[in-house]
Amino acid sequence: MDSIQISPDNWILWQWEIWPVVKLNATIVFTWLVMAILATSSWLVTRRLTTGTDIPRFQNLLEVLVTGIRDQIRDVSRQEPGKYLPFVGTLFLFIAMANLLSIVPGYRPPTGSLSTAAALATCVFIAVPLFGIASQGIGGYFKHYVQPTLLMLPFNAIGEVSRTLALAVRLYGNMMSGTVIAAILIGFVPFFVPVLMQALGLLTGMIQAYIFAVLAMVYIASANVARRPPSSGT
Amino acid sequence: MDGDTMVALASIITAGLTIAIGSIGPALGEGRAVSQALNSIAQQPDSSNTITRTLFVGLAMIESTAIYCFVVAMILLFANPYWDHFAQ
Numbered sequence: 001m002d003s004i005q006i007s008p009d010n011w012i013l014w015q016w017e018i019w020p021v022v023k024l025n026a027t028i029v030f031t032w033l034v035m036a037i038l039a040t041s042s043w044l045v046t047r048r049l050t051t052g053t054d055i056p057r058f059q060n061l062l063e064v065l066v067t068g069i070r071d072q073i074r075d076v077s078r079q080e081p082g083k084y085l086p087f088v089g090t091l092f093l094f095i096a097m098a099n100l101l102s103i104v105p106g107y108r109p110p111t112g113s114l115s116t117a118a119a120l121a122t123c124v125f126i127a128v129p130l131f132g133i134a135s136q137g138i139g140g141y142f143k144h145y146v147q148p149t150l151l152m153l154p155f156n157a158i159g160e161v162s163r164t165l166a167l168a169v170r171l172y173g174n175m176m177s178g179t180v181i182a183a184i185l186i187g188f189v190p191f192f193v194p195v196l197m198q199a200l201g202l203l204t205g206m207i208q209a210y211i212f213a214v215l216a217m218v219y220i221a222s223a224n225v226a227r228r229p230p231s232s233g234t
Numbered sequence: 235m236d237g238d239t240m241v242a243l244a245s246i247i248t249a250g251l252t253i254a255i256g257s258i259g260p261a262l263g264e265g266r267a268v269s270q271a272l273n274s275i276a277q278q279p280d281s282s283n284t285i286t287r288t289l290f291v292g293l294a295m296i297e298s299t300a301i302y303c304f305v306v307a308m309i310l311l312f313a314n315p316y317w318d319h320f321a322q
Contacts, residue, residue: 170294
């Protein structure tokens with residue numbers, strides 16, 4: 001990394017000089033790295049699970065994580081977290097791990113690229129109608145687009161798209177600002193201030209992962225709960 | 235002044251103005267949100283969990299306006315689409 005790049009997409013790590021030219025940029029490589037860390041560590045931990053009172057250290061960590069995510073989902077959506085846990089938990093763990101690794105020198109968080117953020121937001125964009133249709137049927141889900149009147153149809157559709165866009169740009173902007181400001185400050189004040197900015201970046205990284213997951217859960221829950229008849233209770 | 239310098243000048247001044255003006259509103263909004271949340275926690279310490287969570291989500295919503303301004307400023311400075319147009 002020789003100069004300030006606002007996206008790790010432009011940092012080409014490896015290139016295959018045939019047609020079509022295959023470029024491996026930093027976003028892909030570091031996404032693979034995060035995926036490998038998450039998958040390997042959870043495979044290692046879940047290989048031998050015990051139910052006794054004396055559980056291994058890393059199983060304890062994983063149980064705390066899963067229980068915490070389940071509690072948060074239950075609090076936010078006021079529903080049983082079982083069917084949302086894989087999706088929302090994966091979003092949180094991936095973003096959190098991608099942001100936490102940014103203290104490692106030479107690593108650029110892949111969430112600081114608009115491609116990754118847009119891909120994650122697209123997953124939420126697709127998951128919201130899927131969960132809604134699964135719980136209410138196709139007619140029941142699409143009825144809410146014409147909810148007050150038919151006139152609101154375009155505005156509801158625009159709202160659906162624009163909040164996905166906001167989700168992507170928020171994550172991208174937060175992570176990109178951290179890396180860019182750190183890179184600028186390293187040029188000005190080489191030692192101490194960048195360290196503080198990195199510490200602040202860790203905090204904002206965790207908060208952004210939390211917020212992304214909570215917002216995804218809120219959107220999914222709003223597709224499920226809001227149009228349920230009020231008599232059934234929440 | 236040739237076109238190149240004009241684009242650079244306009245980009246830098248506009249980027250500064252974008253960040254400066256664009257951070258005023260979110261700062262006021264976040265201050266107001268945090269003060270209200272602190273008031274609520276002081277009055278109802280039992281529901282501080284819910285208040286804190288809602289506060290964080292709301293702060294992220296407010297903050298994203300400032301983040302949009304930051305993204306626009308960064309695009310102006312580092313990925314200006316008009317550089318190639320005037321830099322022949």
